[in-house]
Amino acid sequence: MFNLPIEGEELFVLEFGDIVNYFSLYTTTLFLFATAFIIIAIIARPERQTDIIFGTDAVYTKEVSPDNLRFQRFMAIACGLATLGAVCSGDLFNFCLFTALIGITNIGIVAGVNNRYVLNAAYNYGIVAMVATTFLFGGAATALGSCGTLSIWELAGLGMVPLAAKMFLVLGVMGEGMAPFYIAKAEITRAPGAPYVLMIHVSSLLIFLRVIEIILTV
Amino acid sequence: MIRLIGKGFRTFSNWMSTYENLVAVYAVLGIIVAICGIIMVPLITYHEDQIYSKSINRDSPLDPYDRGGVPFTKVDIEAQYPENSPAAGYVTTYLTPFSWFIANNTPFLGTTIVAHPGGILDEILYNTRGLDTIVETSILFAAFAIASFLFRRKE
Structure with a gap:
């Protein structure tokens, strides 16, 4: 596997029975990136949004209640940990599970915002994330049914995984990683509790990079 | 134009x-x-040399979860990396007395795997692919955390 062009050299192997996670140069880069953003989510204070009434002197600052803050921070860290799992997983089904966990925690991060408009966007994203799991696990199931194994170590470089399974995987990750579109539209980056929303963008970016590596490898 | x-x-x-x-x-x-x-x-081509293959005994009351074997002895289980699972094959199936009763009296135990805890432990799922079950329960945990947060929120 490590003589393929995309991976780089082998650095570390972590065994969980049949699920053997690996750190190559590529996945370690993604792993360190995600770790950095988990640390940011742990130490960052939430942004307090300021509204200025145009033409007057009035300025409003929105407070973030400790309950919402705690919940959003917890979900951001959970999302980061799921991203760590997804980027170093050496197993197709395990990767799909971590990606589904990322989708759920993304909804959780947004659910902490007290804003009807933002929650509506989160609801729409939730529908897409739910439908996407069908494709995600359908892709893994097709790969398992055809090749009889899910281990990326065994499948690497053989080209045994059918094209349909790869298409399903990519579409599934697209659905789960669609959150930034909703976020950008609902302007939640400027909403109260802003730093935790960064984790949604980071996790989407990293699972896209990882699924590209997987479909080029298997 | x-x-x-x-x-x-x-x-x-x-x-x-x-x-x-x-x-x-x-x-x-x-x-x-x-x-x-x-x-x-x-x-889509089917590759014959599959691991995780199993033969299904349709007449067993444990259908489709009957893995065969004798209790308290080692059963041959195919694993992808046998060197990582030294205890594979020792924990094959485990039935609680209630499950044993259902299995002996009805043909439906295979459909009730989620209905009673401790019914059947699947060797492949719980021994060689243990990380899967941990991540699955984490997904459930995250979903329950969100649901309880939204339910208890004052608004």
């Missing part, structure tokens, strides 16, 4: 920028990929 294309493009980009429509976009993509997938079914 160019103005017409520009107008069409503006209408399209306005439609796309409404997030309620993204579900429809994803649905169209999903339909296209699903149709492609169905067309590609004959191209």
